[in-house]
Amino acid sequence: xxxxxxxxxxxxxxxxxxxxxxxxxxxxxxxxxxxxxxxxxxxxxxxxxxxxxxxxxxxxxxxxxxxxxxxxxxxxxxxxxxxxxxxxxxxxxxxxxxxxxxxxxxxxxxxxxxxxxxxxxxxxxxxxxxxxxxxxxxxxxxxxxxxxxxxxxxxxxxxxxxxxxxxxxxxxxxxxxxxxxxxxxxxxxxxxxxxxxxxxxxxxxxxxxxxxxxxxxxxxxxxxxxxxxxxxxxxxxxxxxxxxxxxxxxxxxxxxxxxxxxxxxxxxxxxxxxxxxxxxxxxxxxxxxxxxxxxxxxxxxxxxxxxxxxxxxxxxxxxxxxxxxxxxxxxxxxxxxxxxxxxxxxxxxxxxxxxxxxxxxx
Numbered sequence: 001x002x003x004x005x006x007x008x009x010x011x012x013x014x015x016x017x018x019x020x021x022x023x024x025x026x027x028x029x030x031x032x033x034x035x036x037x038x039x040x041x042x043x044x045x046x047x048x049x050x051x052x053x054x055x056x057x058x059x060x061x062x063x064x065x066x067x068x069x070x071x072x073x074x075x076x077x078x079x080x081x082x083x084x085x086x087x088x089x090x091x092x093x094x095x096x097x098x099x100x101x102x103x104x105x106x107x108x109x110x111x112x113x114x115x116x117x118x119x120x121x122x123x124x125x126x127x128x129x130x131x132x133x134x135x136x137x138x139x140x141x142x143x144x145x146x147x148x149x150x151x152x153x154x155x156x157x158x159x160x161x162x163x164x165x166x167x168x169x170x171x172x173x174x175x176x177x178x179x180x181x182x183x184x185x186x187x188x189x190x191x192x193x194x195x196x197x198x199x200x201x202x203x204x205x206x207x208x209x210x211x212x213x214x215x216x217x218x219x220x221x222x223x224x225x226x227x228x229x230x231x232x233x234x235x236x237x238x239x240x241x242x243x244x245x246x247x248x249x250x251x252x253x254x255x256x257x258x259x260x261x262x263x264x265x266x267x268x269x270x271x272x273x274x275x276x277x278x279x280x281x282x283x284x285x286x287x288x289x290x291x292x293x294x295x296x297x298x299x300x301x302x303x304x305x306x307x308x309x310x311x312x313x314x315x316x317x318x319x320x321x322x323x324x325x326x327x328x329x330x331x332x333x334x335x336x337x338x339x340x341x342x343x344x345x346x347x348x349x350x351x352x353x354x355x356x357x358x359x360x361x362x
Contacts, residue, residue, distance in 0.1 A: 001042040002118035004111040005094075006335035007032040007328075008102035009145045010189065011291040012248045013255035014138075015225060018218035019159055025138050025175065026156035028232065028251060030183060031145030033329040037107040038094040039072070041115035046087040047080055049073045055095045068095045068108070075112040078133050088116045099198035101290035106142030109133040114337050124337070132170040138209065140175035149331040151236045153179040153228065162213065166206045183330035184239040188305045190284060190298035192274055192312040194323040197294070205292065208262040216258050224254050245285025245299030252288030268293050270319045277315035283307035300327070 008031075015026030038055075049072050051065045069092070076090045090112060096104035110126045113133060117124040127143050130136040136143045140154035154175040227250050235244035256266030267275055271289045274296045278287035283304040290297050296315075300308040305327045312325035 001040055001340070002115045003038065003040050003093075003338045004114040004118070004335055005036055005038040005338075006107055006111055006146055007034050007036050007149075007331045008096050008104075008107065009142055010295075010297050011101065011103065011139060011141055012288065013224075013251045015153075015156065015228060016218075016221035017213050017216035017258050018221050019162060019213065019216070020218040021221055022159055023156040024159045024162055024213070026154060026178070027139035027141045027175070028151075028153050028228065028248065029139070029141030029145065030151045030189070031149035031331045031334075032102075032189060033331040034326075035096055035102070035328075036094050037096050037104070037111050038092070039108070039111040039115045040091040040093060041076075041088045041112070041119040043085070043119055044087045044089040047073060047076045047090070048087070049076060049090045049092070051092045051095070055092045064095075064098060067098060068092055071098075071105070072108055072112050075109045075133055076116055079113045079116040079129075082113075082129050082132055083117055083120060083122050085116075085120050085122075088119055090116065097193065097295075099292070100193060101293050101295035103142045103145075103291075106130070106135045106146070109135045110143065110146045111335060114335060118337055118339050127174050130174055131172050134169045136174035137167070137172050138175075140177065143174045144177050144180065145331075145334070147334045148180065149333045151181045151183055151330075152177055153233070164210060164214075166203075179233060181233075181236045182332045183236070184241070185329075186302045187239075187241050187244075187330060188300045188302055188308070188327050189330065190278070190287075190300055190308045190312050191326045191328060192278070192296040192298070192315055192323060193325075194270055194274060194294045194296070194316065194319065194321045196270060196321065196323075208259070212258050212262055215261075220254050220257055224251055227251055227254070241299055241301050242285045245287075247286070248299065249279070249286030249288045256289070263292070270294075270321050271296055273319035274315045274321075277318050278311055281308070281311035281315075283311055 012028040051069045096102045114124040144152040155178040231247035267289045271293045275287045278284045284298040287298040
């Protein structure tokens with residue numbers, strides 16, 4: 001049996017959505033140590049998928065296990081076809097909340113591919129094969145952090161390749177990594193996961209992205225480019241968490257201006273109220289919406305982790321929503337892939353920070 005285990009990722013936004021510039025997209029993000037997606041696989045004559053009862057989070061709906069099973073069945077079937085094998089028995093031991101801004105789709109797709117390939121004694125070649133699983137079309141952060149973790153800036157795609165219709169799976173390449181940095185050991189990331197509707201995915205996401213690209217203001221891309229080169233990259237290179245937090249929060253605000261018509265504001269409700277509350281907390285250096293949300297991130301450090309956790313709880317209270325709050329480390333390593341099937345229980349990952357649910361039972 002083989003096991004693939006990988007932490008979530010945060011997506012801070014894109015460098016450019018305007019067709020007026022030479023390169024499109026160019027995403028920024030960071031790999032996290034937790035929460036994790038964990039997939040086991042062993043060779044079989046056909047594809048069979050099970051989902052452990054614990055493979056979910058309290059914020060997920062009742063039907064989430066069935067949805068995860070359907071997703072993974074598709075990924076495992078595609079992986080078997082790519083590898084030229086009959087199938088695999090796949091067990092999802094831990095999954096991320098679906099469409100919450102934590103990279104659940106790419107995490108599960110890549111982990112399933114890696115587990116199935118390793119079980120059959122084959123190399124996974126995730127970067128090469130991710131497009132055939134429908135992943136890595138716009139952002140390369142998910143694949144890059146699956147490979148190596150850390151902070152990642154990808155190079156995007158030549159704007160000339162943009163098409164109004166979504167290309168078929170496999171008809172793109174994952175954006176290459178333009179810059180990668182180790183995240184300092186004492187940095188921490190606050191995760192506030194409101195009990196809100198899932199973020200956009202599938203055709204709805206494609207339509208929203210196309211609409212945003214077709215009317216994107218190129219001046220915003222110029223401001224983002226300056227923020228990335230003069231603030232984000234120097235901050236992560238020098239280990240300045242306060243400067244990094246303020247810079248990625250600015251990237252998020254500028255990206256939100258592109259998406260305002262699609263999500264009902266710079267941040268989707270109720271994210272804006274949570275971000276506003278966290279932005280006034282001394283323990284949080286910068287806050288924003290990860291991808292389409294609803295997960296809100298905050299940048300902090302080990303010394304302020306407990307205070308940041310409390311600030312996250314207050315932010316949910318002030319927004320009038322239930323949810324879950326945690327403080328986690330970044331991961332400077334890629335996915336753990338074990339040909340013998342790792343024995344460490346994913347829910348007891350030692351790098352997970354404090355976690356506190358809000359609402360019923362809190």
